[in-house]
Amino acid sequence: MIDHAARRSFLYAMVFALGFGVSGRVFAQTWTEWPVSEGGNGHLYRLTVDEGTWEFAEAQAPDGGHLATVNDAAENQWIFDTFAQPSNIWIGFYQDLEDPDYSEPSGAWKWSSEEAVTYTNWISGEPNDNGSEHWAQMKGSASTWDAQWNDVGNQSALRGVIEIPEPATLSLLLLGSIVALKRRR
Ligand SMILES: [Ca+2]
Numbered sequence: 669m670i671d672h673a674a675r676r677s678f679l680y681a682m683v684f685a686l687g688f689g690v691s692g693r694v695f696a697q698t699w700t701e702w703p704v705s706e707g708g709n710g711h712l713y714r715l716t717v718d719e720g721t722w723e724f725a726e727a728q729a730p731d732g733g734h735l736a737t738v739n740d741a742a743e744n745q746w747i748f749d750t751f752a753q754p755s756n757i758w759i760g761f762y763q764d765l766e767d768p769d770y771s772e773p774s775g776a777w778k779w780s781s782e783e784a785v786t787y788t789n790w791i792s793g794e795p796n797d798n799g800s801e802h803w804a805q806m807k808g809s810a811s812t813w814d815a816q817w818n819d820v821g822n823q824s825a826l827r828g829v830i831e832i833p834e835p836a837t838l839s840l841l842l843l844g845s846i847v848a849l850k851r852r853r
């Protein structure tokens with residue numbers, strides 16, 4: 669019979685192994701921090717590896733993360749400078765067709781993170797719903813419309829920029845590991 673202390677040591681070892689495993693996987697994907705010291709929010713960002721639809725890109729985010737929510741002009745500029753060089757990228761802005769306020773072209777645009785909409789940066793004349801366009805891209809540096817947004821259709825294949833809050837997300841992931849282990853006992 670394993671004594672209580674040994675069992676507890678084993679449990680802690682498992683929790684640390686799982687915690688570091690999760691952190692290692694998250695950080696292995698080359699996240700870039702927008703540092704608080706540079707006026708940022710301390711969150712981590714990265715581009716999706718593969719191009720695809722907006723839904724495909726959103727699904728690449730780890731638990732607690734989403735395609736980026738652009739809260740203000742400073743964040744828009746930082747994302748453009750860091751990730752939209754030179755290509756257009758998905759951000760987390762989409763049109764909720766189920767919402768009672770949905771209308772074309774401007775109704776029911778939301779952030780996938782469910783944060784409030786505090787800022788938009790549409791190109792003049794956009795969104796225009798030019799053929800079922802319900803997902804927002806940020807124009808890259810190769811475009812005339814640097815860092816401005818366009819609504820586009822689901823056939824577009826782009827990389828997206830994912831944002832995760834830090835360090836809360838990792839703490840939650842670690843907490844999830846502990847809870848899962850305790851339940852298993
Ligand atoms: Ca639309």
Ligand SMILES: [Ca+2]
Nearest residue numbers: 796797818819
């Ligand atoms: Ca459009």
